[in-house]
Amino acid sequence: MLAEAPLSLVAKDMQAVNDLIIDRLASDVVLINQMGHYIVNSGGKRLRPALVLLAAGACGALDERAHLTAAIIEFIHTATLLHDDVVDASELRRGKETANALWGNEAAVLVGDFLYSRSFEMMVEVADMRVMDILSSTTNTIAEGEVMQLLNIHDADTTEERYLAVIHAKTAKLFEAATRLGAVLGNRPAEEEEALALYGRHLGCAFQLIDDVLDYEATEEKLGKALGDDLEEGKPTLPLIYAMREGSEAQAGLIREAIEQGGRSYIDEVQQIIHDTHATDYTREVARAEASKAREALWAVPESDYREAMARLVEMSVQRDY
Numbered sequence: 001m002l003a004e005a006p007l008s009l010v011a012k013d014m015q016a017v018n019d020l021i022i023d024r025l026a027s028d029v030v031l032i033n034q035m036g037h038y039i040v041n042s043g044g045k046r047l048r049p050a051l052v053l054l055a056a057g058a059c060g061a062l063d064e065r066a067h068l069t070a071a072i073i074e075f076i077h078t079a080t081l082l083h084d085d086v087v088d089a090s091e092l093r094r095g096k097e098t099a100n101a102l103w104g105n106e107a108a109v110l111v112g113d114f115l116y117s118r119s120f121e122m123m124v125e126v127a128d129m130r131v132m133d134i135l136s137s138t139t140n141t142i143a144e145g146e147v148m149q150l151l152n153i154h155d156a157d158t159t160e161e162r163y164l165a166v167i168h169a170k171t172a173k174l175f176e177a178a179t180r181l182g183a184v185l186g187n188r189p190a191e192e193e194e195a196l197a198l199y200g201r202h203l204g205c206a207f208q209l210i211d212d213v214l215d216y217e218a219t220e221e222k223l224g225k226a227l228g229d230d231l232e233e234g235k236p237t238l239p240l241i242y243a244m245r246e247g248s249e250a251q252a253g254l255i256r257e258a259i260e261q262g263g264r265s266y267i268d269e270v271q272q273i274i275h276d277t278h279a280t281d282y283t284r285e286v287a288r289a290e291a292s293k294a295r296e297a298l299w300a301v302p303e304s305d306y307r308e309a310m311a312r313l314v315e316m317s318v319q320r321d322y
Contacts, residue, residue: 154262247273
């Protein structure tokens with residue numbers, strides 16, 4: 001579980017960010033207002049905007065520009081979730097019906113586009129070309145990651161390297177942007193900017209790897225969706241890739257068939273194979289290695305309560321159960 005303590009340092013600033021998000025969601029189109037408010041109030045962790053604030057605090061730049069940048073990051077993240085749920089045909093997220101399940105795929109895609117375009121309007125307000133450059137490049141990389149993931153769907157020959165490339169682009173890149181932007185807003189030296197970017201990148205990878213574990217180990221109540229969603233969608237995540245690599249020929253064959261066919265009919269057998277091959281233990285080890293790199297990167301950042309909070313956040317991210 002992600003405890004509140006590391007984020008309590010920026011609680012007041014997060015409230016300002018939340019107020020800004022609600023304000024900037026406003027549109028003359030009623031459906032955009034309905035869907036936008038539904039999504040942003042659906043119980044997300046707000047981890048990415050919080051990382052902007054913590055990094056900005058560590059760099060002496062926790063001000064209104066940091067609030068605006070944090071809101072932009074959350075808008076980009078929310079847009080990707082809308083598009084993800086359409087591509088994956090997801091019906092539940094965080095224990096609630098997805099926007100596409102309630103309003104349809106077309107509306108979900110178009111409101112995701114609205115959030116992207118609104119985020120770019122807000123980038124202009126930050127009035128910093130480095131911020132524009134980082135965020136525009138980030139959204140491009142995320143889109144590439146989405147396409148890379150799509151190419152891996154139902155492909156049982158996906159390697160660990162290919163899978164890690166997907167999560168670097170699809171998930172870790174936005175974490176990296178969030179923490180890098182704190183240094184940019186604070187006009188910090190290049191070595192501090194790169195250190196914070198590395199911190200975000202490795203934290204993002206660790207976070208996604210634990211998500212992969214929880215898809216097979218968590219309870220549905222805590223996860224907020226059905227277990228085995230990745231398997232149903234034919235996604236070859238690291239626990240599956242490792243189990244195929246380390247399991248018997250029969251076990252590998254069953255997982256291959258499960259990935260290629262998709263669906264939930266194989267979930268019990270696959271979970272047993274994952275347990276027998278210690279695939280989630282291996283995935284946690286990879287996540288812990290990423291977490292260690294994130295912690296090491298922080299040594300280049302001057303000591304502060306914000307740096308300490310970021311270090312504690314790494315530990316909690318890999319120890320969480322949802």
